[in-house]
Amino acid sequence: AEVNTVVSTLTSIENVKGTGFRDVIKGDKKANVLDGSGGKDSLFGNGGKDLLNGGGGRDTLRGGNGADILNGGRGDDILDGGAGNDILHGRNGKDLLFGSFGDDTLTGGGGRDTFEFLRFFLTTDDVPFPNGDDTITDFAANEVIHIIDGSLSDVSVSNVGSDTVITYNGGKDTITLLDIDLDKAEINFDFF
Numbered sequence: 001a002e003v004n005t006v007v008s009t010l011t012s013i014e015n016v017k018g019t020g021f022r023d024v025i026k027g028d029k030k031a032n033v034l035d036g037s038g039g040k041d042s043l044f045g046n047g048g049k050d051l052l053n054g055g056g057g058r059d060t061l062r063g064g065n066g067a068d069i070l071n072g073g074r075g076d077d078i079l080d081g082g083a084g085n086d087i088l089h090g091r092n093g094k095d096l097l098f099g100s101f102g103d104d105t106l107t108g109g110g111g112r113d114t115f116e117f118l119r120f121f122l123t124t125d126d127v128p129f130p131n132g133d134d135t136i137t138d139f140a141a142n143e144v145i146h147i148i149d150g151s152l153s154d155v156s157v158s159n160v161g162s163d164t165v166i167t168y169n170g171g172k173d174t175i176t177l178l179d180i181d182l183d184k185a186e187i188n189f190d191f192f
Contacts, residue, residue, distance in 0.1 A: 023037070031048040033053075048064075049066045086105070088106045105137060114144045115146070134174070149192065155167070
């Protein structure tokens with residue numbers, strides 16, 4: 001088998017479109033638009049208000065600091081907005097969406113998705129910091145919510161209007177399931 005690898009380092013470029021192959025694209029501290037196109041891509045926005053589009057393939061998208069928008073595309077993707085108030089769209093496939101630090105909006109799209117949340121983040125001084133108030137727009141009965149470093153005794157679930165609100169981390173963090181009636185909800189929790 002023949003393997004061709006091309007490594008290009010571009011500077012002072014804010015917008016990059018990948019190839020139909022496996023691309024690794026890293027942004028900078030400015031606002032970047034990164035498009036993986038086809039292939040199993042890894043996109044890293046780093047700082048700034050970034051837009052990351054995975055495209056076809058099983059992609060990994062990490063926004064970094066800033067209010068980012070991540071679109072997984074086709075395939076089973078991993079999306080992590082990082083710090084900031086991020087918007088994550090898994091699109092099609094069995095996606096893994098991380099509600100990282102900040103008030104994030106997560107939409108899994110088609111497929112059985114998993115939504116993952118940390119109970120808290122540690123600052124550089126190892127001081128716990130709350131995760132934030134996150135929203136899942138399209139939670140379905142066959143999907144799973146993971147709360148890392150959490151336990152069932154730390155979680156309460158209630159109806160607020162037409163939504164179901166999950167409160168955890170001693171009431172410091174919430175996950176709102178839009179238009180999900182608690183009486184009819186089937187919520188699968190996993191704790192690590």
